[in-house]
Amino acid sequence: MTAIRSAAPGTLSEQFDALANGTIASPLSQYGLIRFSGEETAAFLNGQLSSDVRTLPYEQAQYSSYSTPKGRMQASFLVWRDGDDYLLQIAAELQTAIQKRLSMFVLRAKTKASDANADYLNIGIAGPKAADVLAKVAGGVPTDALAVLHGDALTVIALSENRYQLIARADQSQVIWDALQQAGVQPAGEDVWRLTEIRAGAPWVTAATQEEFVPQMANMELIGAVSFTKGCYPGQEIVARTQYLGKLKRRMFRVHIGTDAAAAGNDVYSPEMNGQASGKLLLAAPAPQGGIEALVVVQTASLEHGLHLGSVDGPALEVLALPYEVA
Numbered sequence: 001m002t003a004i005r006s007a008a009p010g011t012l013s014e015q016f017d018a019l020a021n022g023t024i025a026s027p028l029s030q031y032g033l034i035r036f037s038g039e040e041t042a043a044f045l046n047g048q049l050s051s052d053v054r055t056l057p058y059e060q061a062q063y064s065s066y067s068t069p070k071g072r073m074q075a076s077f078l079v080w081r082d083g084d085d086y087l088l089q090i091a092a093e094l095q096t097a098i099q100k101r102l103s104m105f106v107l108r109a110k111t112k113a114s115d116a117n118a119d120y121l122n123i124g125i126a127g128p129k130a131a132d133v134l135a136k137v138a139g140g141v142p143t144d145a146l147a148v149l150h151g152d153a154l155t156v157i158a159l160s161e162n163r164y165q166l167i168a169r170a171d172q173s174q175v176i177w178d179a180l181q182q183a184g185v186q187p188a189g190e191d192v193w194r195l196t197e198i199r200a201g202a203p204w205v206t207a208a209t210q211e212e213f214v215p216q217m218a219n220m221e222l223i224g225a226v227s228f229t230k231g232c233y234p235g236q237e238i239v240a241r242t243q244y245l246g247k248l249k250r251r252m253f254r255v256h257i258g259t260d261a262a263a264a265g266n267d268v269y270s271p272e273m274n275g276q277a278s279g280k281l282l283l284a285a286p287a288p289q290g291g292i293e294a295l296v297v298v299q300t301a302s303l304e305h306g307l308h309l310g311s312v313d314g315p316a317l318e319v320l321a322l323p324y325e326v327a
Contacts, residue, residue, distance in 0.1 A: 004121060004177045009189045016288040018186030019196070023127040025177075025185040026193040028165070031122060032095030034088040034102075038111035041086050045111075048102060048234065049077070050215055052227035056081065061146045061157050063225035064088075065205070065215050066098060071238025072211040073218065074098060076204055076225070078165075080148050080157060087116060087167075091206045121173030123180070124193045125164040133183045134164055137176065146224070160200040160323060195285040198293050201322040203252055208265030209282050216242055217250040217297050218282060222324050250279060251326050252297045255317040257284075257309055262292040269312045270302035278302040281309075293320070 004027065009015060018024045036045060045053040051064035061080040065073045075098045078089040090098060095115070103113045125134060131141045134156060142149040142158040149156045153172040157165040168176040181187070197204060203218035215226050216239065228243055242248050262284045267277040279298030287293040296317065298307060307317035 004174050006177060006181075006187055009187045012191070012286060015186060015188040015192045018188070019127050019192060020288070021128065023125060023129045023133045023183075023185045024188035024192060025180045026124040026126075026188040026190065027177075028122040028124050028193065030092055030190050030194075031089050032092040033116040033120065033122065034090060034095060034099050035082070035114045035116035035119075036086045036088065036111055037084070037114065038109070039084075040110040041084075044106065044109045045079075045086060045088075046230060047232065048105065049079070050220065050226045050233060050235075050239065051079065051224070052230040053079065053086070054230070056086075058150070059148050061148050063202070063220065063223050065220055065225055066102070067215065067233075067235030067239070068211060069234050071214045071235035071242070073205050073213050073215055073220075074101075074210055076218075076220070078157075080155070082155070089122070091204055093207050094205070094210070119170055121168040121170065121177065123166040123168065123177070124196070125166055125180075125185070126162055126193070126196045128162055129184075130162050130164055133180065133185055134166070136183050137179045138166065159202075163196055163200060191285050194283060195287070195293060198254060198283050198285055198295050199323075201252070201254060201295070201324060203282055203295060206264055206283075208263070209280060212280055213250075213282070213297055214242055214248075215239055216248050217252065218295075219252045219322075219324070219326060222326070249299055249301070250297050251300050252282060252295055253303075253326065254320045254322050255294050255296050255307070256287060256289075256291055256320055257294060257315050257317055258291045259309065259315040260286070260290075260292065262294060262309055262315075266309060268296055268298055268317065269308050269310070269314065270299070270305045271312050272305045273299070273302065275312075278307065
């Protein structure tokens with residue numbers, strides 16, 4: 001990601017206050033960008049990813065995933081278009097391996113993958129005053145979820161309520177970051193932005209959770225990341241069978257845990273599981289009220305028996321609301 005000069009984020013308490021009452025801005029170095037270029041890009045990606053890339057409009061973004069033949073997610077993405085190209089946002093720690101793996105399957109298709117991190121500064125903007133700030137800095141604000149506003153120097157994506165992603169062209173990145181700070185944003189760190197992802201129910205796969213979940217376990221179809229009508233892609237048969245045969249026994253939930261020691265990949269237990277783990281944390285971040293907020297994928301049957309971190313005697317998980325209904 002393009003380097004910038006930035007004010008220090010301030011205390012975690014100050015960042016939480018700005019998230020609740022003002023606006024935070026967070027450079028998203030935890031994500032990487034893969035660019036796909038070429039006239040057969042849409043067809044190629046459609047045969048690899050879980051979403052229907054062919055139907056992606058220029059003014060829209062979509063979530064997606066890439067799975068093993070057994071249907072287990074190797075990566076999750078946010079996908080949008082950049083001219084004739086497609087950009088895939090991915091957890092930075094997974095980018096090199098996934099970019100290489102996807103490139104292996106290009107064969108004779110007229111498309112090429114490249115690292116796009118040096119081309120842009122990727123910034124997360126959130127808070128009740130975020131739209132006002134972006135109206136000043138970007139000259140406009142997309143209103144619908146996953147709507148994309150393209151400009152000469154930057155692109156703005158509306159992620160969810162009061163949450164936006166700003167992709168600034170590298171040669172304009174410092175100017176735009178300075179304009180955000182002049183507009184009164186509170187610089188924020190990765191933990192606070194991850195909290196906004198958790199509250200939005202956006203399931204980012206990281207190294208700690210690679211190949212752990214079928215897309216529906218992480219609610220991917222509920223955020224538009226899975227097409228059940230577009231045809232074949234790796235893991236499609238398992239994903240379809242899970243959907244239509246009613247075999248989905250795990251789901252993703254948002255929880256609060258009264259401990260500061262929790263991280264993605266940690267196991268979660270429930271008394272009725274006879275010592276076997278009921279699920280795993282997918283994302284975790286410090287909570288304003290103390291402890292941790294997290295996304296956890298667990299056996300739905302365990303909810304009525306209680307969930308605990310690390311062991312059946314570990315800290316209890318309190319289930320919180322998500323912005324969409326989990327069946």
